Amino acid sequence: MDTIHMNTDIQLSQGFSQYVIDTHRDIELTFSADAGEYEVFVRIVNAGKLRIRTFAYEDAHVKYLFWNDMNHACDVDETHEVLRNANVEVAHAEINPYAVKRNTYMALRDTGAIGHLVSSSLVASDKNYTQNVVNFAKHTTGLIDNFAVVLKGGKLYVDAIGKIVKGASRSESHQKSRVMCFDDGQSSTVIPELLIDENDVQASHALTIGRIDREQLYYLQSRGLDQRQCTSLISAGYMYPITVFLSDEKLQEQLHAEMEAKLINL
Secondary structure, eight states: OEEEOSOEEEEOOSEEEEEEEEOSSOEEEEEEEOSEEEEEEEEEEEOSSEEEEEEEOTTEEEEEEEEEOOSSOEEEEEEEEEOTTOEEEEEEEEOSSSOEEEEEEEEEOSTTOEEEEEEEEEESSEEEEEEEEEEOSTTOEEEEEEEEEEOTTOEEEEEEEEEEOTTOTTOEEEEEEEEEEOSSSOEEEEEEEEEEOOSSOEEEEEEEEEEOOHHHHHHHHHTTOOHHHHHHHHHHHHHGGGGGSSOOHHHHHHHHHHHHHHHHTO
């Protein structure tokens, strides 16, 4: 596992790689991938303002998991460039109790490009996300998926934008968001936007924001679970999938244990 303390340009090696960001300064990172298969885990321990850029060149297939482990507020700006027949999946795990502001821009630049943004958030403070996935070329696919559990005192704001420009025919833009709220005293706003400037395309969005079903909660409590255990169990259905986003089994076990500890302390 490599630790990053300063501005760095990284040429990825095929297979699985891990990085830790640990610095007190503002930092800019660039990840580049040529043709091949890649899985990248990035744990963010400490940083000032964080700027991340990625480039996936022709026929590169890359999965990134950014795991926010900081003990203070986080400000992140990201740009992801996806070229011909490249497939890039970028996931964010936000399970700490501190504020996050993240702006993510993904550009599908050439034919056959596929881009997928995923976020999984345990919200106990301000989480503010702006997500843009733009189809610039024909036969491209953009996807956005957001999953969140919002607790008392939490404030979630998501602006999810899928855009297909003129000329990007036979392209697709799809998004879905699922938000579960447990308590009063929280705020959840998700804005699904589809900006379509071409006729021959497919586009969709699905949004669910709801509170826990009290009858379901009562049923679980009637089986001997207290309210804390019920909350943890239901939250797990929203949060655990991010722990298996990458295929490394040792990492999956580690992230599952970390997530379990977070949920127990709800």
